[in-house]
Amino acid sequence: MSLAPPNFPDLKTDQVESYLHPSVSVPEGLNNNVLVTTIDRLYNWSRRSSMWPLLFGLACCAIEMIATASSRFDLSRFGMEVMRPSPRQSDLMIVSGTVTKKMVPAIVRIYNQMAEPRYVIAMGACATGGGPFKEGYNVVSGIDKYVPVDVYIPGCPPTPEALMFGLMKMHQKVDTQSVTTADWYKREGSAFVPVPHLGPDIFDPRQADLIRAETMSGEAVAADTGGDRAEGGVPGGLRNLGEKAKARIAQAKERAAARLAG
Amino acid sequence: MFGTGLLKGLGITFKHLVDTYKDDIQSTPARYQGSDDRGKGLKVIDQPVDQEGLLTIQYPEERRLLPERFRYIPMLIWDTETDEERCTACGICAKVCPPQCIWITRATDEAGKPVTRPQDFFIDATICMSCNYCVEFCPFDAIKMDHDAELASFERFPHLVYDKGELTVPLDYYAALWPTQYAEEQERRAQEAAEARAKEEAKAARAAVKKEEEEAPAPEAKLSRAEELKQKAMERARQRREAQS
Amino acid sequence: MSDIVAPSTTVAGPLDVAGTLALVQEALPDAKPVSAGPTDYLEVAPDQLIEALQVLRDQGGCDLLSSITCTDYLSYQGRARAKDGPRFEVVYHLYSTAQGGDCVVLHVPVDDGESLPTATPVYPGANLQEREVWDLYGLVFDGHPNLRRILLWEGFEGHPMRKDWHEAYYEEDQKPFRSRHPRADFARSEDKVPWGKNTRYPADWDPDDWQEPVTYVPVSQDPRSRNGAGDHLSTESVVVNLGPHHPSTHGVFRMIVRIEGETVIALEPDMGYLHRNHEKIGERNTWLMNMPFTDRLDYINSMSNNWGYALAVEKLMGLEVPERAEYLRVIMAELSRIVNHLWSIGFILNDLGALQTPALYAIEEREMILDLFESVSGARMMCNYLRFGGVHRDLPAGWAERARYVVHERLPRALDQLDDLLSGNEIVNTRGRGVGYLSAEQLISLSVTGPMIRAAGVPYDIRRCEPYGVYDRFDFDIPTLPHSDVYDRYYIRLLEARESVRIVQQALAGLPEGDILAGKGGYVFRPPEGEAYGRVEGPKGELGFYLVSDGKPNPYRYHIRAPSYINLNALAPMTVGYKVADAIVILGAIDIVLGEVDR
Ligand code: SF4
Ligand code: SF4
Ligand code: SF4
DSSP, X not given: OOOOOOOOOOOSOOTTGGGSOTTSOOOGGGTTTOOOOOHHHHHHHHHHHTOOBBOOBOSHHHHHHHHHHSTTTXXXXXXXXXXXXXXXXXXXXXXXXXXXXXXXXXXXXHHHHSOSSOEEEEEHHHHHHOGGGTTXXXXXXXXXXXXXXSEEEOSSSXXXXXXXXXXXHHHHHHHTOOTTTOGGGXXXXXXXXXXOEESSSEEOGGGHHHHHHHHTTSSOOSSOTTHHHHTTOOSOOSOSOOHHHHHHHHHHHHHHHHHHHO | OTTHHHHHHHHHHHHHHHHHHHHHHHHOSSOSTTOEEOSTTOEXXXXXXXXXXXXXXXXXXXXXXXXXXXXXXXXEEEETTTTEEOOOOOOHHHHHOTTOOEEEEEEEOTTSOEEEEEEEEEEETTTOOOOOHHHHHOTTSOEEEOOOOOOOBSOOTTTTEEOHHHHEEEHHHHHHHOHHHHHHHHHHHHHXXXXXXXXXXXXXXXXXXXXXXXXXXXXXXHHHHHHHHHHHHHHHHHHHHHHHO | OGGGOBOOOOOOSOOOHHHHHHHHHHHOTTOEEEEETTEEEEEOOGGGHHHHHHHHHHTSOOOEEXXXXXXXXXXXXXXXXXXXXXXXXXXXXXXXXXXXXXXXXXXEEEOTTOEEEOSTTTOTTHHHHHHHHHHHHOOEEETOTTOOOXXXXXXXXXXXXXXXXXXXXXXXXXSSOGGGSSSOOOXXXXXXXXXXXXXXXXXXXXXXXXXXXXXXXXXXXXXXXXXXXXXXXXXXXXXXXXXXXXXXXXXXXEEEEEXXXXXXXXXXXXXXTTOOOHHHHHHHSOTTTHHHHXXXXXTTXXXXXXXXXXXXXXXXXXXXXXXXXXXXXXXXXXXXXXXXXXXXXXXXXXXXXXXXXXXXHHTHHHHHHHHHHHHHHSOSSOOOOEETTEESSOOOTTHHHHHHHIIIIIHHHHHHXXXXXXXXXXXXXXXHTTSSOOOXXXXXXXXXXXXXXXXXXXXXXXXXXSOOTTGGGSOOOOOBOSSOSHHHHHHHHHHHHHHHHXXXXXXXXXXXXXXXXXXXXXXXXXXXXXXXXXXXXXXXXXXXXXXXXXXXXXXXXXXXEOHHHHHGGGHHHHHTTSBHHHHHHHHXXXXXXXXXXXX
């Protein structure tokens, strides 16, 4: 059998310590008796320790999610044993599996129905970015095209450990939020995501203008983008990449060049 | 009689409950047989097959013992013996990859002639289906499967598209994760190298007598070096994660 | 509870395929016999199809229409076909559950724009599959009772399985894509499309013109409710929508139910919420690349799926499998059958309202089996373990001992405990017995296979009736139960899991030494031209792969005959007349996996 996995960093640092208020010092002898904290910390601690996930499975990844919830990995250690079938009672949606176009309107509706503050985890390669089925005509390449995602977990399927690591990341994210700046306490609340419609293909009302501009332009759009090939070119290329991505790719190239030279 | 089935069901459930505690009490302190306490309270649990029921793995303090063949996302091997990467940019992995999530650019030298090294190597982890084909068909043992499944990130792009720098790990990291396969491979490689050398030698002998200069380092020294490199790999993994979060 | 088990019976001798085809030819002299690789079939004109099917059913004894699919020969590269023939061919596979043996194959050539008659009057089980062919290929079946889209939605533009239909992320017809090596700047498919999504719209289409389509609502399917007067209480019927997000539907499945009071009077399954385009992607993949995709069909049983596909390709290529590999395949497939049956038992109980506890007990031992899978193949669920001509890797050290302990000690104990817990339970009995009845004849005419028909007393099991692998070497029974209700469907799974344990025990004891992979391995395969249909007895029923090769490194046609999908033919007839709460359990007892239903 193999050796143990490498010692990953201590993710779960001392529970209490991280909630102590940094700028208020407690006299030496009272360390164990007085706890100075802020509303945010207390509030976030209680929120993250009892997240209620939505009982919501889409595909293969859902099976691993059930395995994570069952006796061997036991999600109740994270305060998550109650998976609610109703979106009204839950605040965490684990999108576990391939998102198809036919399913997206339902997912967006469910998302809008969830109680705020609501969080979304994209579990698995499919929910993250389309996964192995990305090229499929009925597959959405990542649920983040429609609803905002907080944590992405790659893997096909993510093992229960990977899922739990993702949940801990989720906790980290909750910890960074503050009552004063949170969307859901603002007067206007946070916005609903408009539900996409199933037309000749799925379309997002937010992009209606863009789509109209293209379809009405007189050229057949996106019908066959294999065209570049015929001219001997390579499709794609570094178009539309974010600055960060370009910088990272440039760095990687430099590193590689340095290695080749050295 | 009506009701017996229900009583029986409750009885079985109750037995399960009692068994849990019985097992705990009986096998304390050695509850986790075969576990390996690696310090920092990190335990690796390898449940013996004859232990009844299932042990709950209290992640993250405890981890399941992953079998050697466990596969998640590929990694590229940096051969610490020759101090260069093993990948020759032959492109076979990109050819066999079912969802086509590998992108390789072959490097060129100053004259613009292609050389057998990759300049870029990308794996899109949001597409990869962990199928193992790239590993299976790589003729140079240059790509292997990582066991690190803790890859969750707050951002999808470009964080989950791994470039060459992020994919490369030292050979000894691989040797630590895949000891059996590594040993077999080393044997095979040594044999192949010996054959190649024999051929070379024969050729050299025909031309002129030449002395072999190979001096293998002492095994102890090598072992500690392996240890050191493993530490380094782990350090890298940690940094990678920190950089991500 | 062994008293209710009917003694295992076997079927009478194998079906004489050549003789049956000759019968059809006698009746229809125009039918043309064709031989394509390992398969001989008859080519029948569309207007003679019904007659041919009737001959097969009434004289040939073919009572089960297993698979209907279509091939679009638009870009066929092989030499065996005339270039100017009709564009489509609809393919029918039939066999006899009474006799066993191989399938009888019919092809019906149809050109673009032509239609062909529906087979539903002869074989009601043709229903869903004909709808699928209409949806994906756009062929019209005249007289079909409900020819609507099934995997996609009404209003979708085009028929995606046609060879000339391309999606927005389309890159090339065949993998490997040339843009990946050796000059490959990383590129995202998203960047090809202005709106960054895999969608395409017809020219001049305006999103503002779009209108919400009228939802299809089924009308009464119950003969008693409207037509017959008498004692039936006249109430207004209500339409209830279950799914696609509903905890009882085992995934993303939708049922539109019309109820009168609590009684279901019509039910319409709606699927496609997990339609992942396996077939379209599969025809772009190379032969080997499809193997890990099959893992994701019925994602609880990757090993069986691998086997079905490997079997079909081996048939096409004429590959022999070494003995040790055959044994390993049997071990893995049977272990995964046990996993599947434990899972489905647990979730039938969930549907009965026993939320979680029995399911958790049932899937406890699953983890032990998954550990075994993981240590041999590297993954818990998506094993990708089989290869054409064998298996990928040999067992690691200590595996066999561990497996032996699991099948000799742990699994029998777990199955006994489940039996003890559930079989005598009042709730399981009252809610299961007599619910969801359909006679064996009805089930077979609806093309249902697997544990469902064995729970109706039909001892049809491909492992016995057309043995593949080395199943003929093991001593095991095909359990059958007589009542064909939810209870029997639960109990048959327990019995089958016990038989599987027996098979694994024998296979582990007799595991020979030797090679595990025939041939050179490698990653390029070019099976000779022809077509093959490979089928295995999957845990959910007959899992078949229909493959057409044109001699190139990519399959020309890759079709999956998915048991979960076809078994859903029986859902509506089974549910009508029962209470809406029973509908949930009846669906649970069919044991569907959405990855396979929608593919
Ligand atoms: S990521 Fe993999 S396991 Fe998860 S749903 Fe997609 S194909 Fe299935
Ligand atoms: S990883 Fe292996 S197969 Fe892939 S390009 Fe490098 S040497 Fe070739
Ligand atoms: S594991 Fe499979 S999907 Fe992932 S990079 Fe390798 S070949 Fe591609």
